[in-house]
Amino acid sequence: MTNKFYITTAILYTNGPPHIGFALELLQADVLARYNRLIGNDVWFLTGTDEHGTTVVRAAEKNKKTPQQLADQVAGQVIDLAKKLNISNDDLIRTSDKARHWPAVVKFWNKLVESGDLYxxxxxxxxxxxxxxxxxxxxxxxxxxxxxxxxxxxxxxxNWFFKLTKYKKDVKRKIEAGELKIVPESRLQEILNLIDDAEDVSFSRPSSSLKWGIPVPDDPDQTMYVWADALTNYISALGYGQDDAKSKIKNSKFDRFWPADIHLIGKDILRFHALYWPAMLLSAGLPLPKAINVHGFITVEGEKMSKTIGNVIDPFVVIEKYGSETTRYFLLREIPSTEDGDFSYKKLEERYNGDLANGLGNLVQRVATLVENNLGGELIYRRITNYELRIMNYEKAIQEFRLHDALGEVWKVIVEANKYVDGRKPWVEAQESPERFLETMTVLVGLIHHIAWLLQPFLPETAQKIAEVFGDDLLSKGIPENYKFIIKKGAGLFPRLK
Ligand SMILES: [Zn+2]
Incomplete structure (x- = not known):
């Protein structure tokens, strides 16, 4: 059965270039989007940029730019980063977009006014x-x-204030009932602990002190503050506020994809997503997102990343040096999905040499070489063993937003497969028992097929390369009996670092 799956990242604040934490967020969302496409769901994947506010104005002044010029530059960097990381987002929304974003925000604001919730x-x-x-x-x-x-x-x-206090009990109840799921459990407790004390929230500032933003409807001396301006990106991008003038088009993107299945965010903006945003949606009469997945921060060699310390990791530098797939692998495997994790080049190179070069790369290369040298590069698949690949843990890990564990499950199979090669010694079998050799190769080719399938959401290029080496154009989990693999060893997936 096809389900729709709408996933969003937070929108990057355009006071500076995208950092490694945003790269991680894009990657995590990308894995979930790709996985859902793989299992046949109807996916929409949104990212974007948050471009208004005084901090952007000041950063722009420093760079001798207008806020719009700085926003254009940073939005360009986000597009570039997404491309370099092979992110499969369907859309990117910018809050300075007067055609797409602003009409939705104005409509949304007016809904809150109609509900009597702004004063x-x-x-x-x-x-x-x-x-x-x-x-x-x-x-x-x-x-x-x-x-x-x-x-x-x-x-x-x-200022204009929003009656958060009117909705906080409802929001709390929905969170407790699991209607709005907060992942992980620790963040669920965190938000439940602070809801009771929440007060009404300032939703605007005088235009004299906040010029760069969306004017409050019918009150031009006030500019909307970030909440109504930014959180609404999740619906503006789907066309909310766009189709009013025209006749109601059925199956518009908003009807098709809202509510979001997952808002993926960093831990610093939990309160805004798990309390303000749901309260705003209730006030506007719109359904709440189904889940909020919260990731931690990246430290660098144990220290907090900061401009003052000068240890900020530039994702572009990492990708340039190690390539997109290695960057994807390291961030997704080394940083626990819902916790803080540590970045270091040393660990990255250890993971590269250990997991990618000696683990996956070596497995693929030696199996391909053995088949090419001893079977003329052809293997007709037969189900000959009772070896059943267990992927339940992998699927469960993805569903529970433990992407590092899902990759860990794939690597268990890789380690097992390499051990199997060592134990069976197929280079001896090829000489002494061709039948046994064929059996060994069949098991291994079957395993590699599954590994490639499981890797698709995480390392899409690598999965593709493996499929090319094995002449594997199967898009399914299973392999039909008598499927013919035509195997040509390539240049190797992950050459050892010098
Ligand atoms: Zn401060």
Whole structure:
């Protein structure tokens, strides 16, 4: 049965180039999108850029650019990164897109107004420019923002507020009931712990202090704050707010794909996705996303990545040096999907030499060589053993958003297959017992076929290359009896690093 599957990443803030954490998020979403396509689902995969706000304006000034020019540049880098990482996104939405994004935001805002959930209030508070948000005294450490190390500004102004308090109980109930699934469990607890204390949220700022953004409808002295402006990308990209003027088109993208099946986000924006956004959707009368998958941060050799320390990993540099497939493999295998993980070039090279060159590459190369040298490169498949490949753990791991474990399952098969080669010694069998040799090769070719199938969501190019070596144009899990593999060893998948 075909199900629809709509997955989104968070949208990258365009105050700087995409970092390695965003590359990881793109990759995780890509695996889920590719896996769902592989099992026959109707997939829509969205990424995008969050382009408004004072931080973007300041970053642009520093670079002697307009905010739009900087946003264009960063959006271009995101497109480039997605291409270099072989990301299979179907769309990319930009919040400065006045044709696609703004009409949806305006419509959405008006829905909240109609529900009586936006009200104007004088507000005074401590504003952290780095955060672009008000902070509580209790958030500060020694009077400064613990993240930005700056003293927040005392600000008094009139803003639009959203009645989050009206919806927080409903949101909590839906999370507790699993209607809105939060993965992993630790993040579920985190969000449940903070919902009760949540207050109404500032949804706009005076245009005098926030110029670069979407004007509040019918109140041009106010600019929308990030929540209504950015979170709405998940529906604007599907055409929400676009089809009102025309006759209702059935099967529009919004009807087909909303609600999202998974919003994939970093742990720093959990509150906004698991509380603000669902409350906003309830106010607008729209269904809630089904799940929010939360990943951790990447540290570098045990340290937090920061511009000040100067240890920021540029994904473009990694891809340039090691290639897209190795970058994909390392990030997806080494960083636990829902936890913090560590990046180091040393570990990357160890994984490359151990898992990719000596593990997968070696297996494929020696089996292909043996078949080519002893069977003239041809193998007719017969089901001769009771060897059943177990992929339940692999599927379960993907469904539970443990992508590193899913890859671990594939590598168990690779290790097992290499051990099988060592144990059977097919180079001896080829001389002494051609029948036994054929059996060994049949088992191994069958295993490699499955490995390639399982690798498709993770290492699509490698899976394709393996399929080419084995003349394997099967798109299914199983191999029909008497299927003829025509095997030509290639140049090798992963040459050892020098
Ligand atoms: Zn701050």
């Amino acid at each position: 104007k209030k004088k507000y005074s508070g401590l504003y952290c420019v780095g955060h672009e948000s008000f902070m509580k005294k209790s958030d500060l450490v020694n009077g400064v923002c613990p993240l930005h190390k700056t003293e927040p500004e005392k600000v008094e102004e009139e």
